[in-house]
Amino acid sequence: MKKLWTLLALMLGVAFIAIGVGSTYITPSELITALTDRNASSWFIVHHYRLPRGLLAIMAGAGLAVAGVLLQGMIRNPLASPDVVGVSKGAGFAAVLVIVLLPSSPVALLPVAAFVGAGLAALLLVQLSMKGGMRPNMLALTGLAVGAIFQAATDYILVKYPLEASDTLTWLAGSLWGKGWDEVYGLLPWLIVLLPLAYTLQRKLDIMSLDEESSAGLGLSVKRVRTGLLAVSVA
Template sequence: MNRYQQLLFGGVALLLTLAGMSLIFGAQTLSINTVLQTLWQGGEQDFIINHYRLPRILIAILVGIGLAVSGVLTQGIIRNPLASPDLMGVSGGAGLAACSVLLIWPNIGSAWLPVVALLGGFSAALIIWLLSRWQQPSPARLALVGIAMSAFLSSCINFLLVIHPIEVNSAMIWLTGSLWGRSWSYIWPLLPWLLTLVPFSFYLAWRLDLFALGEDTAEALGVDTQRLQVMALLSAVALASVSVAVCGTIGFVGLLAPHLARLLVGSRHKLVLPIAALVGALLVLSADTLARNLAPPLELPAGVLTAILGAPYFIFLLHRYKGW
């Protein structure tokens, strides 16, 4: 077993261990025997295990994978180590659309949120793309426009919260990146997108490796760079948008996971993608598990914990790369 296989095996083992701990610990701590018996046969703790903790664990893993793969694609196509869906305005666009619906139509079904978030994410991405292509297009310009758009969209969300004070509680829980109250109904709208787009990202992997050498070099080696950029950005936007629709804006996962994966396995996207997906799942699941257990029965939003971890790391990256 080589080092890469050891990393994959160790990551999966760690994820399963963390998932088991998340099933056991909470406002009510359960024994291992109780958890196993309830998983297979139901019983007195059936609601807590099978209808509260288990779907929440699965959602945390899926959202972590979606945000991490979206971050890998975003950084790969922009060729900027500071790029991520939340910093580039994509998560903000999805968040604004979903927040608008939650405030105006608070009883909307969970199945519609990914659709609305996709429209918002794609709209923000289209505006960012058009503005970045105006006069001397470059990855740096795309990143700058994305950061400016993210700030603008955050202001729009704050404005909506001010003019809809009655419905603000449900929106605030969602905006801070909380998995509270997430059930099986939130998994089914998310799962088809991940089952389609995560494998598709592996199809783009070697093309992104060549694209990292420069557009001229990639085209000389047979890569249609314009088509690659469109496919990668659309995939990244879709993954980030549906993830945001399910549990709100969990910041910095799309930035941290690709970086940590590259530190472990280098820059080849074929190797980075699985490790980044594991790291993203571990980040979101560990943040949610801590959020449930730090001060039970109260819960912290998982997005608060990822921000506490991610913000200092982003400042470190800014210093390391001198802004770019």
């Protein structure tokens, strides 16, 4: 826990410095003033541009990190990530569809669409892995195949609609450009619900670090817990 608090303090310190860096450099003392005084010369830049992007970077990073931890514990592979099991590719496919077909849709629709796409990828992953007992190696290999399917579908859309490709590629690559408080408020409810939920699953995740037989011997319903962990990591 001490290491966690140390890392949290380090993250906040780096974020504080990063908010001051840009085309207009803001010194730490000016930044403190801008955060507390609406009449400060840098208040507009900080509150309308840099602060929401800084918060969004922290929130998105936290969500991706927790998703990765859940998948690594579930598959028992330190290299596992949402990309490896095809979840990110499913989310990207759904988001690209919304960007291309519904360009004037509200900001809140994009994460919902991405969640649906990731959920479809996860559902396909579970169904295909059932025959192998949803064992870690089966999940990883099946996830690579599922990801390839959704990546091919995404590439087809990008080729079919080249004029919209710039917006979709920016989203797929990940960018804070042009982001503001709307995106922060859109992401916040997801983290408020999911981070505590992920925290409550930590003991089951520890048990799953053992082999299948040992986990079942300790009273854990391995398949059900693995499906639940996958669902939370997808969200």
